[in-house]
Amino acid sequence: MTYPTQPTASHYINGAYVEDASGTPLSVIYPATGAEIAQLHEATPDLVDSALAAAHRAQPAWAAMSGTERGRILRRAADIIRERNHDLSVLETCDTGKPLSETLVADATSAADALEYFGGIAASIAGEHIQLPEGDFVYTRREALGVCVGIGAWNYPTQIAAWKAAPALACGNTMVFKPSETTPLCALKLAEILTEAGAPAGVFNVVQGKGAVGAQLVGDARVAKVSLTGSVPTGARVYAAAAAGLKHATMELGGKSPLVIFDDADLESAVSGAINANFYSTGQVCSNGTRVFVQKGIKDVFVKRLAERLQGAVIGDPMQMETTIGSMVSERQLEIVLGYIEKGKAEGARLVAGGKRLNRDGFYIEPAVFADVTDDMTIAREEIFGPVMSVLDFETEEEALTRANATEFGLAAGVFTRDITRAHRMVAGFEAGSCYINTYNLTPVEAPFGGSKMSGVGRENGSAAIAHWSEIKSVYVAMTPCEAAF
Numbered sequence: 001m002t003y004p005t006q007p008t009a010s011h012y013i014n015g016a017y018v019e020d021a022s023g024t025p026l027s028v029i030y031p032a033t034g035a036e037i038a039q040l041h042e043a044t045p046d047l048v049d050s051a052l053a054a055a056h057r058a059q060p061a062w063a064a065m066s067g068t069e070r071g072r073i074l075r076r077a078a079d080i081i082r083e084r085n086h087d088l089s090v091l092e093t094c095d096t097g098k099p100l101s102e103t104l105v106a107d108a109t110s111a112a113d114a115l116e117y118f119g120g121i122a123a124s125i126a127g128e129h130i131q132l133p134e135g136d137f138v139y140t141r142r143e144a145l146g147v148c149v150g151i152g153a154w155n156y157p158t159q160i161a162a163w164k165a166a167p168a169l170a171c172g173n174t175m176v177f178k179p180s181e182t183t184p185l186c187a188l189k190l191a192e193i194l195t196e197a198g199a200p201a202g203v204f205n206v207v208q209g210k211g212a213v214g215a216q217l218v219g220d221a222r223v224a225k226v227s228l229t230g231s232v233p234t235g236a237r238v239y240a241a242a243a244a245g246l247k248h249a250t251m252e253l254g255g256k257s258p259l260v261i262f263d264d265a266d267l268e269s270a271v272s273g274a275i276n277a278n279f280y281s282t283g284q285v286c287s288n289g290t291r292v293f294v295q296k297g298i299k300d301v302f303v304k305r306l307a308e309r310l311q312g313a314v315i316g317d318p319m320q321m322e323t324t325i326g327s328m329v330s331e332r333q334l335e336i337v338l339g340y341i342e343k344g345k346a347e348g349a350r351l352v353a354g355g356k357r358l359n360r361d362g363f364y365i366e367p368a369v370f371a372d373v374t375d376d377m378t379i380a381r382e383e384i385f386g387p388v389m390s391v392l393d394f395e396t397e398e399e400a401l402t403r404a405n406a407t408e409f410g411l412a413a414g415v416f417t418r419d420i421t422r423a424h425r426m427v428a429g430f431e432a433g434s435c436y437i438n439t440y441n442l443t444p445v446e447a448p449f450g451g452s453k454m455s456g457v458g459r460e461n462g463s464a465a466i467a468h469w470s471e472i473k474s475v476y477v478a479m480t481p482c483e484a485a486f
C-alpha cells in the first residue's frame with residue numbers, strides 16, 4: 001500500500017483536525033489485503049461533547065447567512081471534490097475495498113452532485129403566503145432544525161456523509177457526523193474540503209467511534225435531528241433513542257428488494273439489471289434487488305445467460321481499472337456472507353455460479369447465483385449484504401406482486417417488461433420507496449431515496465429532503481385591530 005491513508009488526526013472539530021490519544025485505538029484495515037493502513041482513536045465522551053458544542057456555537061450564524069451564501073460554499077466544495085476525484089476515489093477504495101473503476105464514478109462524484117444540487121437550491125428554500133379573510137394572512141418560514149447528527153454505514157462512506165451534510169447545511173443546520181468504525185477515513189476529507197470551501201468552523205464536524213459514540217450523539221439534548229444509514233436493528237435502537245428526545249429522524253435502513261423479470265423483457269437488458277442489482281459494490285448496496293423473480297418460461301435461459309455473463313467479472317485488486325469485483329469490506333462481513341451461502345445450499349437452493357472465497361490475502365468472494373430458491377429459504381428472507389443473488393420463479397403478474405411484497409422490508413423494487421401498462425401497474429403495487437422500470441440501482445441525487453416498512457423513515461435527496469432537514473414556522477399577521485370577548 002503506497003497510498004497516503006493515515007489522516008492528520010482522527011477527528012475534525014471546529015474547523016480543524018483533532019487527536020485525543022486517550023480514546024480507544026481504532027485500526028483501519030485495507031480489505032483488499034487485510035493490512036492495517038491507518039491507526040485512529042475513538043472519540044472520548046469529552047471529545048464528542050466538544051464536537052457538539054462546536055456545532056451548537058456555529059449554528060445560529062450559519063443559519064443567519066443567506067441561502068445564496070451557504071449554497072456558494074457547498075458548490076465550491078463540489079468543485080474541489082471534482083478536481084480531486086481521483087485521490088478521493090483511491091481513498092474510498094482503501095476504506096472499502098470497492099473497485100476503483102466504480103469509486104471513480106459513484107462516490108466522490110455523487111458527493112459533489114449532492115453538494116452542487118443542494119447548494120443550488122439553498123437560495124430557494126422559502127416559506128409561503130396564505131391569504132385569509134379581512135386582509136389577514138399567514139406566512140410561513142422554513143427554518144433550520146439546529147444541530148443535526150449523521151451516522152453512516154460502511155458501504156458508501158463518502159456518499160453517505162455528503163448525502164446527509166449537503167441538505168442539512170443548505171437548510172442552515174450544522175452537523176456532527178460519525179462514520180462507520182469500519183470506514184472512518186473519507187468523511188474527514190469532506191470536512192477538510194468544506195472548510196477549504198469557506199464553511200465556518202463548527203459547521204461540519206466528524207467524530208470517530210462505534211455504537212457508544214453514536215448513542216452519545218443521539219442522546220444529547222442539543223441535537224435536533226438524527227439521520228442514520230445502517231441496519232434495521234440499529235435503526236430501531238437509534239429511532240427509539242431519538243423519539244425519547246422527540247428529535248426529528250431519518251432512517252435509511254436495510255432491504256431485501258425484489259426484481260421481477262417478465263418473459264417479454266429484453267433478456268440482455270434484464271440480465272444486466274440483475275447484475276447491477278446484485279454485484280455492484282461487491283453486493284454491498286442496501287437497495288440491491290436480491291430476490292430476482294423470473295417468469296417460468298424464461299427461467300432456464302435467463303440463468304444460463306447470467307452464468308455466462310458472470311464469466312466476464314474480473315475479481316481482484318480493486319486498484320486495477322479492469323477489476324469489476326473488489327473485496328468485501330471486512331473479514332467479518334465476508335464470513336457472514338459465506339455463512340448465508342452455506343445456509344442456501346443446506347436449505348436446498350441450487351448454487352449455479354460462484355460462492356467461493358478466493359485463496360489469497362484480503363476478503364474476496366466470487367459473486368454467487370442461487371436458482372430454485374423458494375420464498376421460505378433464509379437467503380430469500382434475510383438481508384445478506386454481499387454478492388449473493390437468489391433466483392425464484394413465478395407464473396402470473398398477481399403472484400409476482402404478492403410475493404415481491406411479502407417481506408418486512410420496503411426499500412426498493414424493480415420490474416423488467418416491454419409491456420408499459422404492466423410496468424406501471426407493478427410499480428404502483430410495490431411496497432417500496434424506490435422503484436425501477438427496465439433498470440436498477442440508479443440513485444441520482446435529484447431523486448428522493450429511502451424506504452418504506454422496516455427499511456426506513458423519511459427520504460434523502462431530491463427536493464423532498466428539504467422537508468426532512470427543516471421545519472415550518474407559521475406567522476399569523478392581523479391587518480385589523482385585535483378584538484376580545486371582554
Ligand SMILES: NC(=O)C1=CN([C@@H]2O[C@H](COP(=O)(O)OP(=O)(O)OC[C@H]3O[C@@H](n4cnc5c(N)ncnc54)[C@H](O)[C@@H]3O)[C@@H](O)[C@H]2O)C=CC1
Pocket residue numbers: 151152153154155156178179180181209210211212213214215218228229230231232233234235237238251252253254255285286287383385411451455456
Ligand atoms: N437504506 C440505505 O440507504 C442504506 C442502508 N444500509 C444498511 O446498513 C447496513 C450495513 O451497515 P453497517 O455499518 O453494518 O450497519 P450498522 O447498523 O451496524 O451500523 C451503522 C452505523 O450505526 C452506528 N451505531 C451502531 N449502534 C448504534 C447506536 N446504538 N446508536 C447510534 N449509532 C449506532 C455504527 O457505529 C455505524 O456507524 C445494512 O443493513 C444495510 O442495508 C447501508 C447503506 C445504505
Ligand SMILES: NCCCC(=O)O
Pocket residue numbers: 155156159284285286287443
Ligand atoms: N448509491 C447507493 C445508495 C444506496 C446505499 O448507500 O447502499
